[in-house]
Amino acid sequence: xxxxxxxxxxxxxxxxxxxxxxxxxxxxxxxxxxxxxxxxxxxxxxxxxxxxxxxxxxxxxxxxxxxxxxxxxxxxxxxxxxxxxxxxxxxxxxxxxxxxxxxxxxxxxxxxxxxxxxxxxxxxxxxxxxxxxxxxxxxxxxxxxxxxxxxxxxxxxxxxxxxxxxxxxxxxxxxxxxxxxxxxxxxxxxxxxxxxxxxxxxxxxxxxxxxxxxxxxxxxxxxxxxxxxxxxxxxxxxxxxxxxxxxxxxxxxxxxxxxxxxxxxxxxxxxxxxxxxxxxxxxxxxxxxxxxxxxxxxxxxxxxxxxxxxxxxxxxxxxxxxxxxxxxxxxxxxxxxxxxxxxxxxxxxxxxxxxxxxxxxxxxxxxxxxxxxxxxxxxxx
Amino acid sequence: xxxxxxxxxxxxxxxxxxxxxxxxxxxxxxxxxxxxxxxxxxxxxxxxxxxxxxxxxxxxxxxxxxxxxxxxxxxxxxxxxxxxxxxxxxxxxxxxxxxxxxxxxxxxxxxxxxxxxxxxxxxxxxxxxxxxxxxxxxxxxxxxxxxxxxxxxxxxxxxxxxxxxxxxxxxxxxxxxxxxxxxxxxxxxxxxxxxxxxxxxxxxxxxxxxxxxxxxxxxxxxxxxxxxxxxxxxxxxxxxxxxxxxxxxxxxxxxxxxxxxxxxxxxxxxxxxxxxxxxxxxxxxxxxx
Numbered sequence: 132x133x134x135x136x137x138x139x140x141x142x143x144x145x146x147x148x149x150x151x152x153x154x155x156x157x158x159x160x161x162x163x164x165x166x167x168x169x170x171x172x173x174x175x176x177x178x179x180x181x182x183x184x185x186x187x188x189x190x191x192x193x194x195x196x197x198x199x200x201x202x203x204x205x206x207x208x209x210x211x212x213x214x215x216x217x218x219x220x221x222x223x224x225x226x227x228x229x230x231x232x233x234x235x236x237x238x239x240x241x242x243x244x245x246x247x248x249x250x251x252x253x254x255x256x257x258x259x260x261x262x263x264x265x266x267x268x269x270x271x272x273x274x275x276x277x278x279x280x281x282x283x284x285x286x287x288x289x290x291x292x293x294x295x296x297x298x299x300x301x302x303x304x305x306x307x308x309x310x311x312x313x314x315x316x317x318x319x320x321x322x323x324x325x326x327x328x329x330x331x332x333x334x335x336x337x338x339x340x341x342x343x344x345x346x347x348x349x350x351x352x353x354x355x356x357x358x359x360x361x362x363x364x365x366x367x368x369x370x371x372x373x374x375x376x377x378x379x380x381x382x383x384x385x386x387x388x389x390x391x392x393x394x395x396x397x398x399x400x401x402x403x404x405x406x407x408x409x410x411x412x413x414x415x416x417x418x419x420x421x422x423x424x425x426x427x428x429x430x431x432x433x434x435x436x437x438x439x440x441x442x443x444x445x446x447x448x449x450x451x452x453x454x455x456x457x458x459x460x461x462x463x464x465x466x467x468x469x470x471x472x473x474x475x476x477x478x479x480x481x482x483x484x485x486x487x488x489x490x491x492x493x494x495x496x497x498x499x500x501x502x503x504x505x506x507x508x509x510x511x512x
Numbered sequence: 513x514x515x516x517x518x519x520x521x522x523x524x525x526x527x528x529x530x531x532x533x534x535x536x537x538x539x540x541x542x543x544x545x546x547x548x549x550x551x552x553x554x555x556x557x558x559x560x561x562x563x564x565x566x567x568x569x570x571x572x573x574x575x576x577x578x579x580x581x582x583x584x585x586x587x588x589x590x591x592x593x594x595x596x597x598x599x600x601x602x603x604x605x606x607x608x609x610x611x612x613x614x615x616x617x618x619x620x621x622x623x624x625x626x627x628x629x630x631x632x633x634x635x636x637x638x639x640x641x642x643x644x645x646x647x648x649x650x651x652x653x654x655x656x657x658x659x660x661x662x663x664x665x666x667x668x669x670x671x672x673x674x675x676x677x678x679x680x681x682x683x684x685x686x687x688x689x690x691x692x693x694x695x696x697x698x699x700x701x702x703x704x705x706x707x708x709x710x711x712x713x714x715x716x717x718x719x720x721x722x723x724x725x726x727x728x729x730x731x732x733x734x735x736x737x738x739x740x741x742x743x744x745x746x747x748x749x750x751x752x753x754x755x756x757x758x759x760x761x762x763x764x765x766x767x768x769x770x771x772x773x774x775x776x777x778x779x780x781x782x783x784x785x786x787x788x789x790x791x792x793x794x795x796x797x798x799x800x801x
Contacts, residue, residue, distance in 0.1 A: 206703055226706040227715075239704035243722045252718075253708035297704075304709065 154183030154340045155217050155307040157203060162212035164198050171210070172198045174364040180308075180342055182217075185334050187343045187351040190361030191387070197312060199361070200344045204310050205229050216307050232301030234314040238293040240285040246272070246296050247281035253304035271299040274333065291322045298333065308340035315350065327353055348388045352376070360384055380420045382430045382512045391432040392474070392481040395512065398429035407431070408475045412452040413504040420510045430512040437506040438483035440470065440492055441499045451501040456481065458496050463487070472500060564781055571774035578771055589775035599772065602760035606740060608671065609756055613678035614736035620679065621686025621735070622728055626720070628687075629694045640687070647684045651744035654681070659748040669751025677745050682735025689734065693727025730791045737784045 157180040165171040173195040180186040188196035201207040203214060205226035214222045221229050240249050247268050254264045272278050275295040285293050294314055301309055311330070315323045331354055334341050345351055351358050352372040360367040360375060360383075367387075368380045379385040382393065394407050404411055412431070441447045457478070460471040470492060472481040483500060485492075492498060566580060574586035593599050624643055628636045646654060658677045659668065667673030697720065705715035721728070743758040750759045757776060764770040 204703075204707060206706075225711075226703070227709050227711050230709065231707060233704065233707035235700055235704060237698070237700060239698070239700045241701060241704075241719060241723075252705075252710075256709040256714070300708065310707075 154181075154338060156180065156182050156215075157308060157340060157342065158215045158218075159199070159203070160213045160215070162199070162202060162214065163210045164195075164202060164207055165210040171364055173202065175212070176364075176366050178359055178366065178369065180340055183338050183340055185331075185341045185343065185354060185356045187345060187355040187358045188361060189345060189348060189351040189358050189387075190367075191346055193363075194361035195364040196344050196346075196359075196361045200310055200312055200342060203342060204231055204233055230304075230307045232304070232306035232309040234294070234297055234301050234309065234311040236313045236316045238285070238290075238297045238317075240293055240297055240300075242285055244284075245281065246277065246283050246285070246288070249285070249296055250300045250303050252300060257304060267303055268299075271303040274302075274336065275299045275329070290318050291326055294318065294326060295329070298330070302333070302337055302339075306339070308342060309337075311341065311343040313345055314343075315345075315347075323350070330354065352388070360387065362387075377508075378420070379432070379508060379510055381510050382432070385430075385432045385508065385510055390435050390482055392435065392438065394431040394433075396429050396431050396509070398511075405431070407454075408477070410452070410454055410475070412507075413450070414509065415504045415507075418505060418508050420508065428512040429509055431507055431509050433502050433507045435469065435482040435484040437502045438481075439501045440483055440485060440489070441501060444499050447499055447501045448503075451503050452507065453499050453501045456498055456500045458492055458494055458498060461492070461494060472498075474500065567774045567777040567781065570771070571778040573771065573774070575771065577769050578774065589772050592772045593775045593779075596772070599757075599760060599776065602755050602757045603776075605671075605674075605754055606757035609674040609678055610736045610739040612671075613675045613739045614682055614732050616675060616679035617682030617686050617735040618728060618732040621683045621731055622690050622724075624683065625687050625690035625694060625727075626716075629691065643687055644684045646681055655745040655748045658745055662749065668749055669754050671754065673749050674746065674754070674756065677749060678739035678742060679735075681742060681745070682731075682738055685734035685738060686728070686731030689731035690724060690727040693724035697723055726791060726794070729794070733787045733790055737787050740784060741780060 159178045164173040190196045250268045359369045368384045385391045456472040462469040470483045474481040573582035574584045574588045662668045662673045746756045
């Protein structure tokens with residue numbers, strides 16, 4: 132009862148609730164969720180989402196990202212560990228007392244209520260006065276650019292519009308944070324891009340903490356301040372999109388985000404030079420991921436856009452690592468071309484991305500692939 | 513809208529006309545219904561309905577005994593019905609029992625359906641079967657069991673006894689119709705409601721109930737109609753001071769040949785039919801909106 136009263140006071144007192152607030156820190160400490168299956172769905176993860184941050188939980192299906200979001204929302208109970216919002220432990224609170232907005236993949240709009248009634252729902256729950264409700268509903272519908280659709284029912288709206296109504300409903304009560312569970316998954320590609328921009332704009336304007344779950348790495352890169360990469364119930368790596376793309380710690384991170392040429396190497400002999408087949412490559416110490424030491428196996432990865440192609444070894448720049456290759460195929464992509472390569476003696480598949488103006492390669496020709504040692508990365512495999 | 517189109521398609525098909533253009537079938541192939549099948553269908557329908565409808569003309573006959581076809585036209589039977597204290601009292605008892613027992617069955621049946629919807633596995637199947645048992649148990653077995661139990665509890669011949677027995681008979685109808693409604697209910701909506709600050713019970717009333725209301729109303733109507741024309745259990749439970757309309761009708765046929773029963777029957781048929789059609793009418797209005 133006391134929380135309801137407090138919320139009501141706060142909700143009605145804040146007149147410019149759509150403007151920036153500090154945002155809420157979300158702290159997960161040794162969080163585990165075990166359904167009693169072979170392995171825990173979420174296994175001892177610790178993670179802090181900073182106030183006002185756009186954090187994406189990224190990973191393939193079954194990696195634990197959605198379970199983690201549901202634990203934050205309160206839809207799942209913790210097996211062990213703790214979850215705190217701004218330092219206050221909420222691990223035992225039921226979802227309706229956590230004051231977190233949530234966006235679902237299937238929108239989850241109430242079909243028997245109009246757009247305005249849907250958006251007013253959380254305010255009515257908080258006993259906000261009628262006039263205040265009308266004002267805030269109008270305000271938030273303007274924010275998501277749905278003014279004038281108040282009396283429509285959800286079934287009369289397109290998918291993108293429905294998700295915008297859901298977004299309005301999830302932020303109108305000024306929640307501590309917004310949780311987004313693959314909200315763009317059901318939309319087609321064009322709409323997805325538009326709604327991504329919308330979500331980013333609203334994140335900027337509202338300024339509250341967003342936790343976004345997706346399996347789409349492009350979406351994660353576009354939207355996030357930071358990305359938490361999940362793999363088999365563990366956190367693989369946390370970092371900005373740039374960090375994850377440029378400096379992956381593990382082979383999983385390197386291959387899940389973007390394309391990579393992968394060379395299996397022996398972790399024990401990587402400095403200052405390493406041998407792969409007949410080639411001897413220079414290793415820049417700064418490119419060795421810190422986690423490599425723990426693993427026996429390692430991999431050297433090079434992004435396709437960092438690979439150059441030369442006719443023979445005489446013309447490659449000095450100080451680069453080289454490898455002989457054969458061009459298997461060329462894919463013209465408009466702004467660039469992708470060469471499909473057979474690398475080394477074994478002919479493992481690789482990729483190089485070239486500007487469309489770079490000539491001199493044809494299918495079947497033997498070439499030299501090269502890259503600068505500072506552009507490669509050595510990661511745990 | 514869809515219903516209308518479908519009906520039109522079936523009709524043109526059944527008449528065997530070839531004018532039904534394929535474009536109106538929207539890719540679905542509907543085979544034309546052969547004429548002989550239509551004839552059989554109508555005959556079967558008549559077989560079921562005619563005996564019931566016979567009481568309608570009989571109820572407008574002015575004679576002292578049953579007559580078919582009716583000799584003349586009068587409202588005498590209806591007059592008798594509405595001026596007889598015995599008939600009116602049993603009608604009142606019937607309506608009272610039907611309303612309260614339908615309400616009871618609706619609450620219990622809805623709660624059971626929602627609860628069983630949350631359960632999975634063998635237990636839910638077992639409980640569901642248990643709750644449906646009164647539908648397949650022979651009425652006489654049920655009646656004897658209820659009679660023996662209620663004798664001990666002094667419930668025979670009381671409103672409470674009728675309500676409990678008819679409520680139990682009505683529960684399966686509500687259970688079935690609410691379960692059907694729940695199968696189309698998106699449980700994600702309850703999570704959404706919780707995330708918006710609504711405790712479970714309030715979510716149930718603001719989200720679940722409105723979205724399964726058609727199932728609840730349908731179940732309630734069936735429970736009401738079932739109670740209204742239930743006769744076997746009612747015969748066992750009746751007393752001189754408290755008896756329902758079907759019991760009075762039964763007595764009037766067996767002890768005295770009173771044609772008023774034709775009027776009573778007609779009214780029961782008309783009210784029952786209207787009530788059962790009610791959900792369809794509601795749906796039609798919603799669809800147009």
